Amino acid sequence: MKILKLTLHHIRRSPFQSLMAFFTVFTCFFLLNSFLLVNRGLSTVLNYFETKPEITIFLKDGLDQATVESVQKELASYPDIKEIRYISKEKALSLYKDMNKDNPLLTEMVTASILPASFEVSAYNPKVLEVIAQNFSAKSQVVDEIIYQKDVIQSLLTWTQIIRRSSLILITLFMLIAFVMIFTLIGMKITNRKDEIKISRLLGASKFYVKKPFLLEGTIYGLIGSFFGFLLSFIIIYNLRFAINSFFQPIIFIPNLTFFEPLLLLAEIFVGIFIGLSASWLGARRYIKW
């Protein structure tokens, strides 16, 4: 009797136990995949805020062109700088007018001369901005004021870390639940089939031979559970994509399909198989004593 046939026979003979194992793995991977896809979107959101212009250096009035250029050069010399934008007095006025176009009273009295020129600096690494803020606050002869949303960045950094750490803990927890579930189930199945195992051993079956159907059974739960868990969460999230993306505009929370999704599917199936196989291997090792 072929191994697959025997394994499927085992699964059919205890359908409720098998369904329970399948649903546990399925639920774990459904949650895991949903979490991964949402976490990916959240990372995009955090990345968006992290790399937005976070520091604005307002310059004193009356600085010559050479001084402004030297400030720009100094800013550019910092590592991980993403963008430096110079906002001249005229550009500041046009931005101001654009922001208040619905309220002409606010724009009538304002001229370019009363608005300061400034540098808007964004960085890949928000920690650089902190250094820039410290260094430039000492340059009182060229810098009028520095607006640095330190608290916002700090809060974003904290949240980024919390989300990443909690995702790691949750993923580990999901894996552990799936592992323990398959381990216990295989143990139960071995106990239920101990007479069959004993008979097979008396007929000359090796320990590996009697373990094989259980190993394959665990692998099947891991494979099918991870595949369908991925599939369902993928279908749900990608069907809600437009609604989610419009909520997070202009950030694309759920991007279009790329090579990432098939890779994620393969990785999850691999992890599912690994969990199923290792849990059933340990279960078989623990419970097959004959």
Add this chain to the structure above:
Amino acid sequence: MEIVFDKVTKNYGPINVFRDFDLKINPGDFVFITGPSGSGKSTLIKLILNQIKPSSGDVLIDGQALNHLQNKNEIDKIRRKIGVIFQDYQLINDLTIEENIALNLDIIAYPQEKIPSRIDQVIKMVKLQHRHFLFSSQLSGGELQRACLARALSIEPEVILADEPTGNLDPVNAWNLIKILQDINEKFKTTIIMTTHNTDFIESLDKKVIKLGKTEHENS
């Protein structure tokens, strides 16, 4: 396959079944093991299968002491050469008779493509043609015993261990089974070790007989 018991002692707690028991069964022998209930007939079969260990002494198969095997897989290899008809059948309940036989053939790595024809062959041999698709719970005692015989024969064993194989058979089927075992013994030189209470077989056939005595209580 040569089977030797070398000063084997077997105790079940205070009950002594064998004490310094010596036995040699040569390849191709047909041996009846007889004795009263509890005399150790099934124990002898279990010792050969290494299902239980002797309290002292050695059981040797082809010169290899079973309780001193270097490689633990060695016992599996030995068991694959032995066909067993168990007193309590030991058929897997949720497999059909043909699936039980197929499992045994798979265990000995019989070529997959030849398994169906081999099953047909042995099923016909034991006259279970119309029962092979049934589960063990759907068969009578006699049919179960014949199913066990079919499974044992299927692997073309070097030795057949038959533990009271005629216990549940009517005289006609019992003699048929003995005839099958005798044929196999003569044709293929398969060693047959059969435990029985039936003195008719022992008297009618000119075979080696080992009579086991009553067990002893160590304290008595």
